[in-house]
Amino acid sequence: MPHPLRTTTTGPRMEGVAAEVPRPAGQPVPPAVQTAPPPSPAWRRHAGSAGRHLSRYALLVVLIALWQFTSTVWLPAKDPYLAVLMPAPTSIIAATAELVANGDLFMHLFASLKRELSAFVLSLAAIPLGIAMGWWRPVYVQVNPVIEILRPIPPLAWIPLSILWFGLSDMQNQFIILLGIFFPILVNTVTAVRTVDANLIRASRTLGASEWDVLRTVVFKAALPQIITGIRIGLGVGWMALVAAELVGATTGLGFMINDARSILRTDIIVVGMLTIGVMGLLIDLGIRWLGKRLLPWSPALAK
Amino acid sequence: MGSLSVSGVTKVYGVPGAPGAVTALSNLSFEIANHEFCTILGHSGCGKTTLLNMVAGFERATEGTIAVDGTPVGPPGWERSMMFQDYALFPWLTVRDNVMYGPRMKREPKDEARRQADELITLVGLAGFEKHYPHQLSGGMRQRVALARALVVCPRVLLMDEPFAALDSQTRSFMQDELVRIWRHEPKTVMLVTHSIDEAIKLSDRIIVLSSRPGRLKAQIPVDLPRPRDEDHPVYRALKKQLRDMIHEEMEEG
Ligand SMILES: Nc1ncnc2c1ncn2[C@@H]1O[C@H](COP(=O)(O)OP(=O)(O)OP(=O)(O)O)[C@@H](O)[C@H]1O
Ligand SMILES: [Mg+2]
Numbered sequence: 001m002p003h004p005l006r007t008t009t010t011g012p013r014m015e016g017v018a019a020e021v022p023r024p025a026g027q028p029v030p031p032a033v034q035t036a037p038p039p040s041p042a043w044r045r046h047a048g049s050a051g052r053h054l055s056r057y058a059l060l061v062v063l064i065a066l067w068q069f070t071s072t073v074w075l076p077a078k079d080p081y082l083a084v085l086m087p088a089p090t091s092i093i094a095a096t097a098e099l100v101a102n103g104d105l106f107m108h109l110f111a112s113l114k115r116e117l118s119a120f121v122l123s124l125a126a127i128p129l130g131i132a133m134g135w136w137r138p139v140y141v142q143v144n145p146v147i148e149i150l151r152p153i154p155p156l157a158w159i160p161l162s163i164l165w166f167g168l169s170d171m172q173n174q175f176i177i178l179l180g181i182f183f184p185i186l187v188n189t190v191t192a193v194r195t196v197d198a199n200l201i202r203a204s205r206t207l208g209a210s211e212w213d214v215l216r217t218v219v220f221k222a223a224l225p226q227i228i229t230g231i232r233i234g235l236g237v238g239w240m241a242l243v244a245a246e247l248v249g250a251t252t253g254l255g256f257m258i259n260d261a262r263s264i265l266r267t268d269i270i271v272v273g274m275l276t277i278g279v280m281g282l283l284i285d286l287g288i289r290w291l292g293k294r295l296l297p298w299s300p301a302l303a304k
Numbered sequence: 305m306g307s308l309s310v311s312g313v314t315k316v317y318g319v320p321g322a323p324g325a326v327t328a329l330s331n332l333s334f335e336i337a338n339h340e341f342c343t344i345l346g347h348s349g350c351g352k353t354t355l356l357n358m359v360a361g362f363e364r365a366t367e368g369t370i371a372v373d374g375t376p377v378g379p380p381g382w383e384r385s386m387m388f389q390d391y392a393l394f395p396w397l398t399v400r401d402n403v404m405y406g407p408r409m410k411r412e413p414k415d416e417a418r419r420q421a422d423e424l425i426t427l428v429g430l431a432g433f434e435k436h437y438p439h440q441l442s443g444g445m446r447q448r449v450a451l452a453r454a455l456v457v458c459p460r461v462l463l464m465d466e467p468f469a470a471l472d473s474q475t476r477s478f479m480q481d482e483l484v485r486i487w488r489h490e491p492k493t494v495m496l497v498t499h500s501i502d503e504a505i506k507l508s509d510r511i512i513v514l515s516s517r518p519g520r521l522k523a524q525i526p527v528d529l530p531r532p533r534d535e536d537h538p539v540y541r542a543l544k545k546q547l548r549d550m551i552h553e554e555m556e557e558g
Pocket of ligand 1: 317318326327328346347348349350351352353354355499517
């Protein structure tokens, strides 16, 4: 099924295709052109790749320029109120400087990170549970139905009940985040344990490993790459849930910050908050990936 | 010590007599003496892996007993270590740590485990590769690690399930010579399973030929040739022909 958007990528692709136009049959293949290219100096190759990198962001640059124009020229000309709704990139930079200077941005960022982190630590319980479910069939049979019922409920759907349970507190926020992180880790751990290469387990047993040894030294290790994948997904889901939870039930955090800014119509602060949330989410993801690669250099799955 | 005795062993997968039950081995009996290199030869599906699994303790015989040094075998353990066709090395451990795994499971102190491991790594010709990970090694080198790992625990019986089947033919023949060298240096009771006639003749003191499914004892053939064995030796060639005819016969019946 050709995707309409795909056509946008055919530009650069076409070059590759043109270079490989099939030769008419029977025509002798001309000898490879031996005009040895002059050794390209390192700086030139660098410049070339830098140029390619820049051109990758061409659309982004154009969009930002358009946005700047819309917010500072076009919208104010139409209706000043509209201009407030769409803060210009320059005012966002100014707001960022302001929030960094008065410390608000980091205060809220750290409040959010702290919640994410403590929920993450709690949700590590999913790893032993997942290993138990993947290893002992009766545990799986008993626990899985419970999981299957709870898992499809979006963390956000728990917000009303959790407010009644925990009040508007850090606990309530962490509970919502926990729900977001827990299930991806659990599901990935269970799958990982169930797909551990049977011969590795057999090898360890013929080398004298007890069942506990097998779990500790083989099953857990073999499952680690996918557990880390689960953690990555979990932290991502948790981060989204976190911001939503803070919108409703918190007095600190990035979610609170953007909701608070709404009440005083500081759209620039809202956008700064949104961008911080996005960048932080990306950094967490990159950080876990980097850690995974460093800690498990043997794993082809994480090397990608 | 390490003598293996298989007596009257039958293995049925599924409920015996019920439809769908597969008899993999039927009333199989043989002995392997201490430090004897014995090869089980038979074509695909005759129950070689099944036999190995029962000796290792992964499966139980439906009938009959398997004993090592007179004691019926229990759950898997280092007295019957095993080498696998796909190496089954732990990818997250270095060569040294893979080889140290067995001694560590025997609760040897770390220094002692390391000393034993390094000795075996040198024996199999991998000195200098202690810190490599399995994915950084060639197939032949991986199988050397697997051999070191299986030997370092001093098993009474060493089990091998087509250990060289995944290697290209040159590496395979080289590894067979290496195995003979290592085995003579470190004599062990070996039960090796293969469907390669050459491998059987090249390696073993005795070849046990199984019939096609259900596997029964078809013949036991001692190989009285000095090692390393020359493929052009008339006895070698006569033996090869004899075994080939036997296997052919089985395939026609099967
Ligand atoms: N777990 C099992 N359940 C049911 N049948 C099995 C099982 N394992 C093996 N069998 C059957 O037992 C027979 C012998 O299998 P086995 O794997 O021991 O043969 P093999 O001699 O090792 O063959 P190959 O040379 O192909 O490895 C086969 O017919 C197989 O289908
Ligand atoms: Mg087999």
